[in-house]
Amino acid sequence: MSPGVAGNRSDRFSRWLVGRVLRAIGCPPICVVLWDGQQVAAADGPLLARVLIHDRPTLLKLILNAELHFGDAYSDGRIEVQGDLLEFLETVYRAMAAARRRAGPLKRKLSQWINRRHRNTPRGARANIHHHYDIGNDFYRLWLDDEMVYSGAYFPDPEMTLEQAQLAKMDYVCRKMWLKPGESVVEVGGGWGALALFMARHYGVTVKSYNISHRQTDYARQKAKAEGLDDRVEFIEDDYRNISGRFDALVSLGMLEHVGVSHYRQFGAMMDRCLGPAGRGLIQVIGQNQPGRRSLWIERRIFPGAYPPSPRQLADIFEPWEFSLLDMENLRLHYARTLRHWLERFESAAGAVRDMFDERFVRAWRLYLAGSATAFSTGSLQLFQALFARAGVNRLPWTRSRLYDPTATKGERRKGEGGVRTSRLSGISAFSTAKRAQENELQ
Amino acid sequence: MSPGVAGNRSDRFSRWLVGRVLRAIGCPPICVVLWDGQQVAAADGPLLARVLIHDRPTLLKLILNAELHFGDAYSDGRIEVQGDLLEFLETVYRAMAAARRRAGPLKRKLSQWINRRHRNTPRGARANIHHHYDIGNDFYRLWLDDEMVYSGAYFPDPEMTLEQAQLAKMDYVCRKMWLKPGESVVEVGGGWGALALFMARHYGVTVKSYNISHRQTDYARQKAKAEGLDDRVEFIEDDYRNISGRFDALVSLGMLEHVGVSHYRQFGAMMDRCLGPAGRGLIQVIGQNQPGRRSLWIERRIFPGAYPPSPRQLADIFEPWEFSLLDMENLRLHYARTLRHWLERFESAAGAVRDMFDERFVRAWRLYLAGSATAFSTGSLQLFQALFARAGVNRLPWTRSRLYDPTATKGERRKGEGGVRTSRLSGISAFSTAKRAQENELQ
Numbered sequence: 065m066s067p068g069v070a071g072n073r074s075d076r077f078s079r080w081l082v083g084r085v086l087r088a089i090g091c092p093p094i095c096v097v098l099w100d101g102q103q104v105a106a107a108d109g110p111l112l113a114r115v116l117i118h119d120r121p122t123l124l125k126l127i128l129n130a131e132l133h134f135g136d137a138y139s140d141g142r143i144e145v146q147g148d149l150l151e152f153l154e155t156v157y158r159a160m161a162a163a164r165r166r167a168g169p170l171k172r173k174l175s176q177w178i179n180r181r182h183r184n185t186p187r188g189a190r191a192n193i194h195h196h197y198d199i200g201n202d203f204y205r206l207w208l209d210d211e212m213v214y215s216g217a218y219f220p221d222p223e224m225t226l227e228q229a230q231l232a233k234m235d236y237v238c239r240k241m242w243l244k245p246g247e248s249v250v251e252v253g254g255g256w257g258a259l260a261l262f263m264a265r266h267y268g269v270t271v272k273s274y275n276i277s278h279r280q281t282d283y284a285r286q287k288a289k290a291e292g293l294d295d296r297v298e299f300i301e302d303d304y305r306n307i308s309g310r311f312d313a314l315v316s317l318g319m320l321e322h323v324g325v326s327h328y329r330q331f332g333a334m335m336d337r338c339l340g341p342a343g344r345g346l347i348q349v350i351g352q353n354q355p356g357r358r359s360l361w362i363e364r365r366i367f368p369g370a371y372p373p374s375p376r377q378l379a380d381i382f383e384p385w386e387f388s389l390l391d392m393e394n395l396r397l398h399y400a401r402t403l404r405h406w407l408e409r410f411e412s413a414a415g416a417v418r419d420m421f422d423e424r425f426v427r428a429w430r431l432y433l434a435g436s437a438t439a440f441s442t443g444s445l446q447l448f449q450a451l452f453a454r455a456g457v458n459r460l461p462w463t464r465s466r467l468y469d470p471t472a473t474k475g476e477r478r479k480g481e482g483g484v485r486t487s488r489l490s491g492i493s494a495f496s497t498a499k500r501a502q503e504n505e506l507q
Numbered sequence: 508m509s510p511g512v513a514g515n516r517s518d519r520f521s522r523w524l525v526g527r528v529l530r531a532i533g534c535p536p537i538c539v540v541l542w543d544g545q546q547v548a549a550a551d552g553p554l555l556a557r558v559l560i561h562d563r564p565t566l567l568k569l570i571l572n573a574e575l576h577f578g579d580a581y582s583d584g585r586i587e588v589q590g591d592l593l594e595f596l597e598t599v600y601r602a603m604a605a606a607r608r609r610a611g612p613l614k615r616k617l618s619q620w621i622n623r624r625h626r627n628t629p630r631g632a633r634a635n636i637h638h639h640y641d642i643g644n645d646f647y648r649l650w651l652d653d654e655m656v657y658s659g660a661y662f663p664d665p666e667m668t669l670e671q672a673q674l675a676k677m678d679y680v681c682r683k684m685w686l687k688p689g690e691s692v693v694e695v696g697g698g699w700g701a702l703a704l705f706m707a708r709h710y711g712v713t714v715k716s717y718n719i720s721h722r723q724t725d726y727a728r729q730k731a732k733a734e735g736l737d738d739r740v741e742f743i744e745d746d747y748r749n750i751s752g753r754f755d756a757l758v759s760l761g762m763l764e765h766v767g768v769s770h771y772r773q774f775g776a777m778m779d780r781c782l783g784p785a786g787r788g789l790i791q792v793i794g795q796n797q798p799g800r801r802s803l804w805i806e807r808r809i810f811p812g813a814y815p816p817s818p819r820q821l822a823d824i825f826e827p828w829e830f831s832l833l834d835m836e837n838l839r840l841h842y843a844r845t846l847r848h849w850l851e852r853f854e855s856a857a858g859a860v861r862d863m864f865d866e867r868f869v870r871a872w873r874l875y876l877a878g879s880a881t882a883f884s885t886g887s888l889q890l891f892q893a894l895f896a897r898a899g900v901n902r903l904p905w906t907r908s909r910l911y912d913p914t915a916t917k918g919e920r921r922k923g924e925g926g927v928r929t930s931r932l933s934g935i936s937a938f939s940t941a942k943r944a945q946e947n948e949l950q
Contacts, residue, residue, distance in 0.1 A: 386797050
């Protein structure tokens with residue numbers, strides 16, 4: 065903040081600028097309050113939120129590059145939002161998307177080009193915003209679920225708790241891959257180890273799980289040992305390019321975002337090397353409908369190098385090796401809900417986070433979580449779950465109905481109702497006995 | 508056929524050539540019998556089929572371009588297959604695929620290039636093989652289901668009849684699009700009208716169905732009139748590029764194959780023009796895992812201009828307009844089963860087909876149906892069902908479970924069991940009342 069500037073009287077020009085910006089993003093029902101108390105609104109009717117801009121340099125930066133500087137200024141407290149942050153973001157995102165649609169193809173191309181140009185400028189200062197993988201386990205423990213799963217959950221019932229939904233996600237993923245006891249699985253990017261341990265525990269498979277984060281690998285190894293699963297689950301601190309061995313299945317949740325489109329062929333080559341002749345796998349990745357668009361602020365300040373692929377870009381990891389796409393599901397509303405859970409827990413732990421870091425960090429992460437929830441709920445981000453197999457593998461289930469068979473999902477998914485208490489292991493037995501007929505091969 | 512050549516003694520060179528071809532396609536357990544009775548096999552052990560080649564020019568053509576000339580020579584009777592045709596084709600396809608995989612990337616590239624080169628040579632004679640859309644309704648009536656559906660069916664139970672599976676497919680497609688009474692649907696490529704009438708009958712929607720085939724359109728109109736549905740279903744004889752109006756949903760089954768990749772953007776532009784702000788749609792299309800490969804013979808002799816896209820190519824109809832891919836399912840084994848049903852019925856009607864056309868036509872269509880069944884069952888062809896919507900539409904079902912809810916599928920899918928007899932209309936009421944909770948929007 066430049067104290068000499070804050071407090072100046074706003075001029076006509078500033079008000080005119082704010083009006084222009086509000087119109088450019090489609091006149092959302094919000095009001096901007098400038099440093100001297102003057103208010104600008106572009107829409108009539110009731111207002112949803114008030115945005116306070118505390119000084120003129122902030123306004124000018126916002127106009128030069130709103131996408132980047134809104135986040136920075138919000139983190140610093142130079143911008144404040146009065147009203148519900150999620151509702152405010154949802155309204156602005158939807159207004160911007162509508163404005164983009166109205167803009168026509170030429171203007172859209174121009175905005176894509178501008179977006180592209182920004183992408184290649186130097187990264188800028190990242191001071192004071194700790195990067196994801198330096199932050200440490202204690203921070204995530206404050207607001208993730210018990211199992212420390214840091215990827216989108218699955219809510220077969222929207223009222224589920226986050227814990228239930230993360231278990232449901234892991235079970236859903238295992239069932240999609242139709243894992244069978246004794247099979248071998250390689251996991252690419254295993255986080256704190258929850259899925260690897262889940263697969264070994266409930267589906268009787270052996271797992272090699274790769275991760276480049278030392279702290280996560282360490283944590284996961286300790287958990288495996290404590291649970292007595294370290295003979296079946298191996299956590300390896302290494303890059304995906306160095307994965308060796310042959311496996312029956314490959315799984316990767318929320319990791320491909322960090323690989324970068326230009327390395328997708330390398331990623332696919334690794335899958336081709338690692339999967340046996342009847343191999344199959346599942347990739348869960350944040351994506352988008354069209355290449356190119358993404359949040360500059362999140363990319364620079366929160367997730368350096370992250371990029372959500374479009375379906376076309378995603379195909380680069382499958383097609384060169386003739387992998388067959390079996391089932392691709394878009395679960396964006398489930399990720400929106402996951403993020404709302406995370407945000408709620410984060411807010412409850414805000415004091416502890418502030419003690420651990422500082423107020424700026426709290427505000428930045430609040431915006432990141434709320435902004436991501438909004439991106440998923442308004443459809444500017446997607447969550448793709450892509451199931452694939454080697455070409456010509458016919459040991460496929462005949463339909464997807466077994467994924468939704470309630471008799472096989474009691475253990476994890478349903479809240480204990482009707483007095484049926486099944487163990488966590490019910491997944492395996494139900495899977496291996498039920499619906500065999502449906503899973504017959506054609507030939 | 509050159510009668511002067513047939514009957515010559517085969518020389519060492521011919522036998523050597525046949526041996527080379529058998530080794531090149533991976534030594535399948537088959538035996539080739541030359542015109543003078545000499546036999547060549549590349550594999551030890553029991554043989555699956557014997558291939559009779561009746562003259563030397565046929566062998567030479569086969570060696571120059573097996574993909575094209577096998578079909579021609581089989582149709583002419585210059586090649587015969589002793590043994591089960593489907594089993595023979597399955598074995599050869601799998602052997603060829605394995606050989607291709609073993610070939611390594613360089614050789615694969617070379618074979619793709621050769622394939623590409625052939626693609627652009629002049630089309631060659633099509634005499635005596637009638638093209639799909641000239642053949643007429645009487646021919647298809649001989650071997651399609653009662654409703655005359657000429658696209659892959661859906662077998663929730665593999666033992667279903669073809670009639671049941673085609674109804675199940677139509678119901679599945681409607682449920683995937685979550686059609687509601689009173690909505691408007693545009694169909695692109697409506698065949699003989701079965702789906703359009705089904706949607707109006709069971710889901711209470713109005714339909715405009717486009718088709719460039721005069722005979723099909725005529726047939727469909729008569730059916731609509733006979734059923735009293737012509738106030739709700741309009742069959743229009745026109746090109747997809749001329750579709751006008753705004754609709755709630757768009758559906759197209761087995762039509763995109765004929766559009767050609769270079770026109771996908773035009774197809775997408777049409778979808779963008781026709782779909783309302785909350786629009787969604789479903790495309791069913793034969794596809795492949797990798798661009799480029801396809802059967803030359805089928806393309807030239809059976810389906811001129813047809814091309815099965817890879818997922819990457821398919822994305823061209825969605826991404827430029829920011830359509831959001833919601834669910835893509837690969838149903839190739841269902842198409843394999845559909846084709847086996849068609850082949851079986853075709854064989855039963857072979858005498859009538861012969862009377863209608865000639866023996867060459869019967870043999871060509873037998874090979875086309877058996878070859879297609881094999882391409883799907885061995886995984887060299889895929890069947891993609893892609894559900895999409897405008898970006899940001901949240902009126903989506905929360906999960907896919909309603910697609911597999913047996914209480915909503917009795918009418919069409921299950922063989923009358925347990926004494927519950929529901930009308931064909933059960934689809935609508937079940938859809939509109941059941942599982943409302945699951946279909947709530949997030950916001």
